[in-house]
Amino acid sequence: MKHQYQVTGMSCKGCQASVEKTLQSFPEIQNITIDLATGKTEIEMSSHITIKQLQDAFLRDGLHYSISEYHEHAMPHHHHQPQQPKKKGNGVYYCPMFCEGDKVYDKPGSCPVCGMDLVEQPAAKPKALYACPMHPEIVSDEPGSCSICGMDLVLQQPKDEEENTVYNSLRCKFILSLCFTIPVFIISMSGMLPHNPLYDIMDVSYWNYIQFLLTLPVVFYTCWMFFTRAWKSIITWNLNMFTLIGIGAGAAFVFSLIGLFFPTIFPDELKAHDGSVHLYFEATAVILTLVLLGQLLEARAHTQTHTALKELLKLAPSEATLWENGTEKRVAIDKIVVGNILRVKPGEKIPVDGILTEGNATIDESMISGEPLPIDKKEGDKLIGGTLNTNQSFLMKAEKVGSETLLSQIIELVNQAGRSKAPIQKLADTISKYFVPIIVGVSILTFIIWAIFGPQPAMVYAFVNAIAVLIIACPCALGLATPMSVVVGIGKGAQLGVLIKNAEALETLHKIDVVLVDKTGTLTEGKPSVESIEVVNGTNEKEFTKVLASVNQNSEHPLANATVTFAHQKNIALDSVHQFESVTGKGVKAVWNDQQVLIGNIGLLQEFKISITDVVLQKVKEKQAQGKTVSFLAVAGTLWGFVVIADAIKTTSKEALQYFKEQGIKVVMLTGDNPITAKAVANELGLDEYKAECLPQDKLQVIQDYQKEGKIVAMAGDGINDSPALAQAQIGIAMGTGTDVAINSADVTLVNGDLKNIVKAHQLSNAVMKNIKQNLFFAFFYNLLGVPVAAGVLFPVFGILLSPMLAAVAMSFSSVSVITNSLRLKSLKIK
Incomplete structure (x- = not known):
């Protein structure tokens, strides 16, 4: 049914x-x-x-x-419903413990599960606004003049950091709470003096009433949120840190309230020598104020977890120079559309992604790619929005704007990845689920044991120690241990040019046993060039080049692009072709001038029964032995010749491969190229293992074979034919210089397509996992040590007890320590 x-x-x-x-x-x-x-x-x-x-x-x-x-015409109810983050805009909040996964909210507040303050997620830069310097109420979204005084409107520069409303609110409440708590603490502690001067002013009973009055603002205003969160946690049975705080501090306050107004109902052992009941107003006020201090410090620390992302946000300029009909015009960044020609002057940031159309430039891409050295650009080279033009003025054509730019995609990816959960967090989540009921049980057991076996006044000891157990336990330290490290680590990766899709990939990276790498565009520069053309059977070289490039202009492969570029350099006009089709792992075929054209490897020629002389084969093998790639061209069943393409090996490939060898990680090259070329490249790189003539399904099978052996496999590639393998591997690593399909299939994207960045990713993963384990150890050790001490296990031997106030200090310290340890990842040095 x-x-x-x-x-x-x-x-x-x-x-x-x-x-x-x-x-x-x-x-x-x-x-x-x-x-x-x-x-x-x-x-x-x-x-x-x-x-x-x-x-x-x-x-x-x-x-x-x-x-x-369900009713067909009923509209879904969205009152106070969390909303998905927008690619641009402010006001996106999330729980720092990710209790509900990647759910976000459109208003500040507290998490409905754990009760912690929601943290604001850095958003893309707001829309550019222009205002009059004399009349700030005159605001426009484009340049112009003031309607009142006629002055030019000036661009309003956004603040480096948005105002942290949660932190500011907590700070005000803490200061106010401190003003009431300090007098309560002084009044209470003065009772320990042999000749209390305060009692010369008023009787102790009046001072008790003053403590009560001073505690009221702390309980019912500055720290009332803790009790509302505690109550909410109980009625929804999402027990958390605030459950313990609410029960502990609430019990102390209610006990003191009854003791103040109805002292006769208490037994003598709970009373002082003058007949008054021991009150705990100072414990209530101090505990709540210290917890508030802990929340304040956490809020402050949370603002630092997105430092890397905020640095990326600062890269996006607010304005650009539009070049139209030989004149310049300053426009807001959100007014740029695809196809606009823009002028970028020295010292300016490139406004959007595009292509350099006129001039040369040296671009600092360090904040995007992680590479410190500026890169020389010439006409036709791609430019990344947010990178810095260091020395020359040039023109560029806008290709991607708004949310389509690489910078915007990085920001969105980092935001999404930062809200994902790592598998290691499951342990902390499982323990946290049962943690609060266990602590409440331990608190009750503590009260019973002290009430039966404790020294006099036994009930006082029982009550105080039971509260101390409730206050010192800190489930939030467990909950924060993993997500804080993940958020900071993924942000750090973005600074290094390593984009990690989710927390699971970040955790799995440090476990890899095998790294499989594609050759073209991964180990090599991916910028192949035509070295020579060998024609046979009397074919004209210019005609050969024309047919070769005419067919290849329909392909996305780097080798095909090299032949098209070669034809353009020779000023050879290209023809249109029909029925273009890619033959997986072998090459391409098409129809030119009603004749079938084949371009590819020897396997393609064999499939179509194209004959090759021994002389041609010998020449081809000689080129392949030098690490060159050879593609054959056949027209109408006859071989026309072959093209020799060279693709230089990246200078950092050897260094990266050496790192993996030292780490005991096997590296295997998978390539669709022939065995001779593959062997030449492998020998030059010092690779012990390689597999040549790999079709996409072959690469997939290699990964599956390693996985059957129980290996954790990382696959690095950049082409469409690599996407199935990238998806199958536990860690798919895409070169940022490759195709969108490959990047979308991958768990990790290397912005500048450098294999050395895999080393950075692996080192980052190691550091983050080490940091998480430190956090978890600290949280577990803290609770395993703190709870028994608060329960009084040291009292029989050492006479040591932990007051609820010190327990509150320790509880707040534990969470802050976890966050502080996570923030150490910001200063991580990765070469």
């Missing part, structure tokens, strides 16, 4: 996956179809399940979605 339901509250694929996982826990459910846009959910089940049972399952799994009967 099939039923249709309306599920509201979903905002992303992560939400959809969570709903599907919960529904699949019912054995009666056989199939689930969810329309994320409308929330319409069709469930096929063997026997009927009530809506209440489905809703209870959501609550059981901590999901805040609502399910009801």
